[in-house]
Every structure is written in C-alpha cells, then in structure tokens.
Amino acid sequence: MSARISKGGRLLDPSKRLSFSFNGRNLFGFQGDTLASALLANDQVLIGRSFKYHRPRGIVSSGVEEPNALMSLGHGANFEPNRSATTIELLDGLEVISQNHLGSLEWDFGFINNFFAKIFPAGFYYKTFMQPRIAWKHLFEPIIRNAAGLGRAPSLPDEASYEHFYAHVDVLVVGAGLAGLLTTYELGKSGLNVLLVEQKHFLGGHALSGDFEVNGTPIAAWIEKTKQELANLENVQIKKNFTLVGIHDHRYLIGYENLEVAERLGQSAIRHRLWRLRTKKIVLATGAIERPLIFAGNDIPGVMLSSAALEFYKLYGISPGDRTVVVTNNDLAYLAAINLHDAGLSVPLIIDVRDSSNGDLPNLSLSKGIRIEFGKGISSVLGKKRVSGIEMCSLKGEGSVQETIPCDSVAVSGGWSSTLHLWSHCGGKLIWDYKLNTFLPNSSKAPTDENGENFIFVVGSAAGSFCPSQIPQNIKETVSTLLNDFQGVKQKTTKILIREIRYGDCDSTFVTPEGAGEKLKTKCFIDFQNDVKLSDLRLATQEGYESVEHLKRYTTLGMATDQGKLSNINGLKYLANLVGKEIEHVGTTTFRPPYTPISLGSIAGEARKGLFKPVRKTPLHFWHEANGAVWEPVGDWKRPYAYPKSNETIEQAVAREVTSTRHSLGILDASTLGKIIVSGPDAGDFLDLLYTNVMSNLKIGRCRYGLMCNENGFLFDDGVVARLSEESFLCHTTTGGAERVHSWMEEWHQTEWWGKKVFIQNVTEQYTQITLAGPKSRLLLEKLGGSNISSENFKPLDFLEGKLAEIEARIFRVSFSGELSFEIAIPSQNGVEFWQRCFEVGSKFDIIPYGTEALHVMRAEKGFIMIGDETDGTVIPQDLNLGWAVSKKKKDFIGKRAQERIFMADPCRKTLVGLSLQNSSDKIPDGAAVIIGGGGKRSNEVIGHVTSTYFSPTLNKPIAMALLKGGEKLRGKSIEIPMEFDKALKATVVDPKFYDVEGSRQND
C-alpha cells in the first residue's frame, strides 16, 4: 500500500494538517502536499478511469506530464474539470471528484468497454459509425456525445476574477531547478533585470529530491540559501506557480500565474493571471521529463515513473508501496531504488534492460545488497485495480515468464526527454542525441527574433546536461554568450563545485520484451490519457498513416490535456521502428502553445460581461431606456428598435409609429449617423475622388446624397454631404460605417493622394442628431423658433446653421422617410435638453418617438436603399438604379475603372425591383431565393433574392425589394418564392417606390 512514512518530506509542514474530500470521503494531508501526494498518503492508488476503456488508473508522475490523475474540483460556480492532481497545491477544504466512470470509481460500468477493446482499435469511429444513416441521429450520436470528452463541463458561469498583466524584463529564466537558480544568480549578480519563473509551488525542481552537495552544502540547504540571496537582489524577481506557456514572435511571451491558493486564503482577488511579457532574452532551464518503459499492464495503478517515486518519497514522505520493483534502461532510476531501500522499504529487484552498467549508482545499489537483473524485462504486470506483482522475462524473446515477483509498486524509467516545447514554439528545431536518447535543441536552427538573432538559450538537463556536475560550466558558457548582447554588462561568475557522478549510458530500449507478441501489445499502453496501445500504432501505420502528423490524428496519440508529454517520444520511436527509419527522420509533431492547459477565464481576463464589448450609447440613451425602448444593436451602438406601449406587440408598435409619423409627427434619435468633416483647400477635389458623384460644385448651404464605392466598383457606403464653407464639407455616413469611412478617407489621403491639402475629422460623437419627420414637423420647428425654415426660404436639400429654441443647431432638410423632414444636429451636451423641448412643444402635434424598424419600413415604402440590405459587397450603384449619382464627367473616382469592366454593364446583372404580393396575408422571408415559376425545368432557375421585406402599415400589405437578373425587364411579370413543403409565394415585379412616387410629401 502507498502510505506516509514517519520521517516526513522536504516540503512538508507536519504541524499544519489540511482536510479535503475525495469522492465525498474526508481525507487529510499537510501543508506543502500536492493533491497527488495527499491522495497517495491516504493509500488512494486508484484515482480515475481511462478515457476509452475505463481501465483503472493510478498516479504516474509528479508533475505537469501527468496523464491519468485528472480531477474535478469544487462545485457550482467554482466547479472546474480536468485538473491534474500532481499540479494542485493542497488546500484546506478542497473538494475533489474523480472522473470518467459510470457509477463509482471502484465499480465502473464503463469498464465493459475494456472487454470489447478489440472492436475499438484506432480509427474505430471512422470505420464503425458509417451505416445505417438513421442510426446516427438516434443511436450513435447520443451515445458518443455522452461518452465523449474528459470530465464534465461546468454548469454555472464562473464567478472568479481574472486579469491580464503586462511586463518587460531583460531576461526571463524559465524553471527554478538547479540550472535555473544558478543562471538567475549569475545574471542577477551582473545587474540585469531578471524574472525567474517556476511552474511548481516550490523552488529546486528535481534537484530538491537529490542528495548531492553544492560547494559542500547539501542541495536542499543550498536551494534555501540561494533563494534568500536572490531575494536580496532588487533586480531579480521570482514567481512560483507561474508557467511560461508560450513563446511568440518578436520575444513576446505568455505566462500563466496560478493564484488559487492566495485567492482561497483571501490574499488575492485574482484566481489566474495571464502575463504578457516582452523580454530581451530567454533562458530555458526547463529540465527533462522521464519516459515510461512500455510493457503489458504498464497502466495498472501502482506503476509510476522512478522520478515520481523518488520525488513523492523525498518531498512528501510517501512510500509508493511496501515492495517496489524498479525497471529501467538508465542509471538515474537507481536513485529511487537506493532511497526506498535506505528508507527501510523493500526493493526486491531492479530489472535493467541493459546488458550491464558500470555507473556509480548501480555499483552503490549492489553494495547495498539490492538484487539487479541485467538484460531482463517485464513480461506482464499482475493485478487489476492495483499492482500485485510482475512477471520477469528475458529482454530478448517473446516474454516467457522466468520468475514472478510479488510487489505492490513498480518504478519505471525509459530514459529522459529534455523539455523543449518552448524552444519549438517560435521555430526552433530539434536534433536527436543517440547517446542521451533525447531530442536536444539544434543550435544551428535556433528561434530568432526581429533582428534575426538567437534569443532563446537552453541550460541544464533541457540542454542535455543530465549530471548536476556538468551544469555550472554549461551555465558559465551560456551566460557569457547571452551577455554579449548587453553592452557594458560584466559577467560575475561564482565558483560552483558539484561532485561528479559517473553514469552508464542510457539504452534505446523502450518496449519489453523486444519480441512481444500481439497479445501482450494490446495491453502495452503508450498514451495513457488517450488509451493508445502499441497495437493501435501498428494498425495505423498498416493502414497508411505513416506521417507522424497523420498518426497523431488517427490514433489521438499525444492529444488532450497532457499533449503527449510522456507518450510522444515513445510513440515516435515505435513509429520509427514500424516504418524502418531513424527517429530523427520521422520528425515530431508541432509543439504549440500553451505548454500546459490554462483556464479560459485567464484568457478572457477582464474582458467579460459589460467589458467584453463595450456598448456605444447616444446622449439620449437613458431617455429611450426610461421610455420603454426595445433595442437593436447597430455596429457597436444600441439603437431603439421601437417603443412598444404596455398593451402593444412590437409589430403593433412599429405600425403605430409609422402611421403616426406619416399623419402628424415622429421624432428619431439619429445620433449614430457618422459625421466626418473634410476641410482644406483641396477638400472638394478630394471628395470628388472618393464619391461617385461630384461634390466640388456643391454650393455652400446645400446638401447632396453621395455614394462611395471601393476599387472593385462595389457600393459600400452612402450618405448626405453638406458644404459648410468654401473649404469644408460635412460627410454623413451610415451608422455602422463611420469608422470605416473615416479610415478609408485617411488611407487614400495618406497613401495615394498625400499631396492634397485636406484634413479629416470624425465628429460623430460631437453631435446629437435628431430627425423630425411628418407633415407637422415644420410647425414644430416654427414653434421652437429661431430659424427661418419656411418652404420658400428652406428648400429640400438646403441646410442652415442657426438656433432652435435658443440652442445652437444645424438644420438639414433631408428625408429618409418620404415625409416632410428635418435633421437637426445639436452639440452633444445640449442633446437631451433639445429632445425634451421637442416633446414639450410637440405634444400638441401628437409627437411620438419612432425606432429603427419604423425608419426601415418608411424608407422601404419609398424604395430607398439601405447599405447592408440592398448591398452585399457585390452590388454597384447602377444595380440599384442609382446610376444618376455616378458621374460620367469626372476623369477619375474610386471605382470608376472597375465599373468600366464589361461585366458591370451586363444586362443580366441583378438589379433592384419591388415585389407586390398577390396574396396579402403572406409574409416574404428576408433573403429568400426568387425563381421565375410557373412550372417546367427552366422556371426553377434562381434569378435573385429578396433584400428587404416588411409589412407596410401605410399600404396595409406586405412589401419587398429584391435584386433580380434583368430586373427592369421583369416589370409586371409574376415570379415565385419557393417555401418549405413545396409551397411557393406568388408575387408581381413592380417599381420599388411603393408610396408617394412623385415625392410631393417630402417636397411640401
């Protein structure tokens, strides 16, 4: 059984007992524990079920590489699935639930999958669920959806707070193991601004589990001393619980700081913090990750990495089992055997797949009387929910059992992989080292920065220095190179002495026995998290998935939360064997950020709820809100869609607003309309290039409706231009187009016509713009007083600057409703006052506010186009019968050349028409396709689509506009709009001007 031994561990504070719950059971741990060590202390060896076969699984590792120990934490708004127990610092009151079981962890009904494992090989989804089609909806999909995914999704919105944090440093050192600490110390002494980050909750990394001395000081004491010395350096900052998750172009880094413990203790308002860093240089002291060996039953709870067995023992005082068999292809695993043996636990056997090793550690083990068997392997691990023994076999051969050894834990080591994910994020290449059996950074293909220079340096075991004694020299040289790029900074090397340990070479063996047959291979797990076995990889390559990227996707090898930190290298080695290549020619899959999973909350940061996308509000927003407006989002704005009264539906409200405006007086908040002032001696010439019509000959005090096209000739914005003075024009744009048109003008001015003396200013928010529409609008303005707006003095498309009700105002006589109408621009600070004055005075004219829908209905009744409805980025003005607004005289304007292309004059282009419905109770769906109709094959051809469709309260019938091929020629003809269930609406093609065709009302 796994248990806590009385000696305790280096990280443990036995005076602080913490309680937590696992699947509802109350358990205890100590301050300094991880959730994983605390579970092992309570003999919780079975901690979860596997994803596909629901096999019992135990803790394999002690770090971020953990594939099995995924837990759900908390409940309600604090529920979080798929957290790795090995990376969670134990907290008092932590609630933990294991995952992936139907029923209890001990008795999982899903385990039935294990007996059908033969029919669930790699790619079984692709092969199995093809036929019959009907089964997809009712059988396969519900079952797969239910079984898919790790953990459960949270059911409530996350209530915690997250933030982004920005920082700049000279050098970022990643990893606070021996190499990271030494590097930081050396850089810190040189005076550089250094940030040292460590993903775990303690400093020291693997070194803290070691027994060597640095300059005569035992390692644990040396780490403590160095920590103190670094704390005294003002230019050095150390962050624990901080994972550098991504290195991006131009030395941009993403870090993830976990503040859960501080948050829980009330010391932090933030749960996770996302750091966005720029550094000059980065040092990766990211260490190495141990790989498992592969043998049948290597996933049974109780089999763990030798590094994990050592670390759980040294740091947390955990005995992984009473009897531990060690199986290895290298010398480092002997450390676990020696330590467990010295702790008084039984180590009946070390199985070494190598023929021999003359390293210091095997010799020490022998001298302690530990039995070592060279040239052997494990044929099978015995046990179901926990290891009960192993069967030893010869490494060569097919695995006939030579001896059965009872044990309750197996410490396994298949060599070490340097941790180089971050090196690869920005393009760094790797090279396979046959002696060390790991990928190492290829320094001739290093990631480069914006100056083409190396900016990532690798030290320690990440660079292949697996022996502590090699590290000081390695760091001295690396720091010296790094400092070349910091002028005037001098290296201050401290002499560091660590006794050398002789290591035997690591073997390339990774599967035991070498000749394992199919029966064993179907129990040889290579990727624990995704339940990928040797037999799956063989099947995949046999089916042609020989590229490493294809293999990954077909078998799911190396996917999900651990991203194959344990399995990738073994997978590549096996693939190399299968296809008969060397591992360096097989290549690796691409390492991408993030290095470890980060919370979605941290990515969102503060950008949640109201801050996710701030809403633009006009000065009258609060009046609308108080008067029952229902909203429509337009661009970033919120505009009143309609103002329904308590007894009205929205449709009724719109109809009332239209009717009332047409009969007496309506008032609209049009403040969102874009307003751009173009001024300067060349303003007229410049606008002539931007608009399709001529603007330079516009008279002061007059307005003109203008169109803007892009270089493709397509219409993208429209609006009324007013000439304010000889050298300044006020250009109105659509609500959504203000920013676009402004930057469009800037772009052409800066990059094409920079010689033109023009200044462009977006004044959209400086004015509250109000439309007064309806036959009584002039009466209201006269009542407000201050300006002469009589029909003789103030003609359509006139504008004047003056006063209304003592308030400064620009009055434009323009109409988008077809009624007598005035648009009034008031300085924003006076907007509310003016709006209220209009209501006070207007009550006798039955003034009502109308929203955007009434605006749309009225413009459609008049056949006026709307950008985004009648246009879709492929429509030229001529298509909309707006050819009159495209100048034939001008030598050039944006879009002119494009409109000269032959197909722009094609008589078959879709052009704008109106549709009149033969049956007035029908409603035409927006965007519906239009066909000629009348039966026959030819008549089913789609000739266009509906662009706008409304019920017109004025005409008491539905109206629509459509873009139809050869539109004008279809006038008077009937067309059909196919609907569901073989039905069709019948309509007649008419003039899109439905109401007051002569325009007598607006010109009154």
Add this chain to the structure above:
Amino acid sequence: MLRFICPICNLPADETELTPGGEAHIQRKGPGSSDSEFYEYLFERKNPLGIHFERWLHSYGCGKWFHAARCTKTMEVFGTYKAQEVKPPRHIIDNIKKKRPNWKNE
C-alpha cells in the same frame, strides 16, 4: 506577436496596435488602364515566403500608415519607413542585402 517601430512615432508598436494592409508599393491603376493592368492592380499579390514589403496602419497609435520590410519566414524586420515612399529606400535595401546577400528585389 510582431512588433514594428512606427516611423512616425519612433516608438515600438505591438501587432495589436496595428492593422495590416497587405503588400506595399502597388501602383494604382485608374481609368485608361488596360483590363490586364487593372486586374493585376486589384488582385495580383506576391505572398512570398521570405522578404516582403508591407503596409501597416498604426491604428491604435498615431493613425498613420507606414511601410515595413519583413521576412515572412523568420519574422525578421529589416526596417520601417514612411507610406509616402514609392519604393523601398536605399538604407532598407542595404540592410536586407547585408543579412540576405543572395536576395534580389523583384
């Protein structure tokens, strides 16, 4: 995340402050141009894996357009210059040639 020195502000600007504007130094073709010239102006773009001259807008800064010479493979930046330069200036070309002796400006 890319970072360029805005030649107007003379300050480094993160990619999030900038808006990309595609290939630089494309000569506008207006009325009078042939169909093929106009087609090329509208649609033909280089998109090289290597050195590229680009337009960028310092949208959340000074609001000005500028040009940048960049390697699209390594993200190396050879310099930035004003949008009103109709071809890459001498010092930019020199800088590229210094680092990529075999490069030819096509």
